[in-house]
Amino acid sequence: MLNIRPGIISPWNTIENYQRYCTYLAKSTMTPPTTRVSDDGSIITFRDARLEIPLWRDGLARLLDDLDMAISELCHNQDFGLSIPPVVTDDWANEARGYSWLSSGPFLPEPRALLQALMSENSLNLGYVENDTFIFNTAAVWKLFERFSNINKLLSLALFFIPGQSPRVAEFVDQKHRNSTRGRNLFRDEESFTVVIRRGKTENAMGLETFQPSKVPPRLCRLLERVFCILRPIEEDLAFFLKGVEARNLYSEYMWVQNCTRVLEEQMCKDIGWFMRTYCSADIGPRKWRQINVEIARIYMGSEFEINEYTLDAISSQRGHTEGTAHTRYAAEEGNLMSSDLLLRYDRVSEMWWEVQGLRPNHPPMLPLRLRHQLAGPGQPYDLTTTPAPASVIGQTFQESLAAMILDSLQSVDVRVRKTVREAVAEGLASSSRIIPNLRPLQLPDNSGPTSENGMDVSQPEVNNEGVYSMNVDEPVINNEEDRYLRHLLTLHFPDSLNPSFKSMHQREGVKMTLSREHNFVCVLPTGGGKSLLYTLAALNEPNFQTYVVIPNKALLDDQRRRAAELSLVVHEWTVPNCKLPPGSQIIFVSVESATTEQFRT
Secondary structure (H helix, E strand, C coil): CHHHCCCCCCHHHHHHHHHHHHHHHHHCCCCCCCEEECCCCCEEEECCEEEEHHHHHHHHHHHHHHHHHHHHHHCCCCCCCCCCCCCCCCCCCCCCCCCCHHHHCCCCCCCCHHHHHHHCCCCCCCEEEECCEEEECHHHHHHHHHHHHHHHHHHHHHHHHCCCCCCCHHHHCCCECCCCCCCCCEEEECCEEEEEEEECHHHCCCCCCEEEEEECCHHHHHHHHHHHHHHHHHHHHHHHHHHCHHHHHHHHHECCEECCEECCHHHHHHHHHHHHHHHHCCCCCHHHHHHHHHHHHHHHCCCCCCCCHHHHHHHHHCCCCCHHHHHHHCCECCCCCCEHHHHHHHHHHHHHHHHHHCCCCCCCCCCCHHHHHHHHCCCCCCCCCCCCCCHHHHHHHHHHHHHHHHHHHHHHHHHHHHHHHHHHHHHHHHHHHCCCCCCCCCCCCHHHCCCCCCCCCCCCCCHHHHCEECCCCCCCCCCCHHHHHHHHHHHHHCCCCCCCEECCHHHHHHHHHHHHCCCCCCCCCCCCCCCCHHHHHHHHHCCCCCEEEEECCHHHHHHHHHHHHHCCCCEEEECCCCCCCCCCCCEEEEEHHHHCCHHHHC
């Protein structure tokens, strides 16, 4: 047995090493690397994706600023007396359904204070009082939900990127803030939060349950408190009004819900790409980000956080078990799912990741590992966890911090200069557009139809989704009054387009027949052909009439209702329990199942 021990020169080990070498030569390839890093570690390229670390750091900081601003604006810069003690009881091992750190509350004197403030805000027009009962305005509530959804979107991106190494998107979207049929993913420890990726035995290649925590930075912790203590209870109430018990349960358990619908993997992937384009000026999706994420950790953090498990095993062996057994069975921190020392190691790695991002309080952004080694000089860098630290190590640490602050200042100046240039160019284009003559079609006389002075406040939707092109120079100019009137309605529908036009002649004829209300007809258009324009223009043309729209499935119903609400149209979803139409309803959506009921036909 001694001859096969690693490190022993023996015939067995010689043959084994030779076989490994031959296998390496047979299977190795000479393909070019997919990932490249600049000399100073500030630019990482994976295939055709390029990420500048200064822009990424600035984007994460602006993401937190925008999230903070969105919450403050919705709450009217109030905290409504939110008071959370420094120590909040949270039993991490409690798996009872509905349990979370919020179970130690309440932390607000009046849990519905935000809802009362929103209902009293006249500009929102959330509803009216009738017979001492507040009747909600469905369209206004959906419009308010857009603001809630935007906050949830920004918060999900912050928790995806900032606490630690980004998880798989499919696992991230399943996170819960309360226990459900599966355990929750958000835990509280003193004044901080820990977000966890959990895998069951059947979801892990090793056949074991896993618990991978990432510590949340302080600023993001305070934003989480405001969202789940102040905003989430209101979302639950309004979701119950709009969609019923099922929607309320989604908000009470899942962390990521938008417009009464769970955020799924496809939507989260789109949000990640949107963040990278909008905040980091990089065309990077989640798959490419996982590659770049690993490279960032390798370049900035390296392997300096590895712990000598053999040394720890020697300590554990004196107690008669392995280190792995010690972590899972012995001295588990009260209420926690893992031993205290292992949790602290995860926390330390998270804090170093914040430092890489430039978000660790009282620390400059981390320098790449290679630059830190250059500052340390020849030899291995001194272990800063050893105490007491010699004067040379203190000087080295000061030198690293000073170099990091200088480099961060230079990179921040570069980012601000780029932003200033972009804003100046945009302002110049906007100024030049003011002197261009108005190219919109002439308004019709008062006796020809409604004009833009009818007081309607119509928002501009996404042009591609509505099936209308903004400028079609190949279409011939039509001068007759009928088509001028149709163009005028398009102008109301798309006020910011210079010359909106129909996508096809079939779409235009369908709209004309809808507005005339003289014949029953069937209009067949391809996907993306602009069928929804038939009923939206009809509602804009005759706001005092009611347009009934039968939708074949629930997903399409939710999408069409959202688009109509974006046009400031008063919409209502007719169901048997919700058959009373709010005053001023312009578009009534009906599912196929509801349209076939006796109550709807009568």
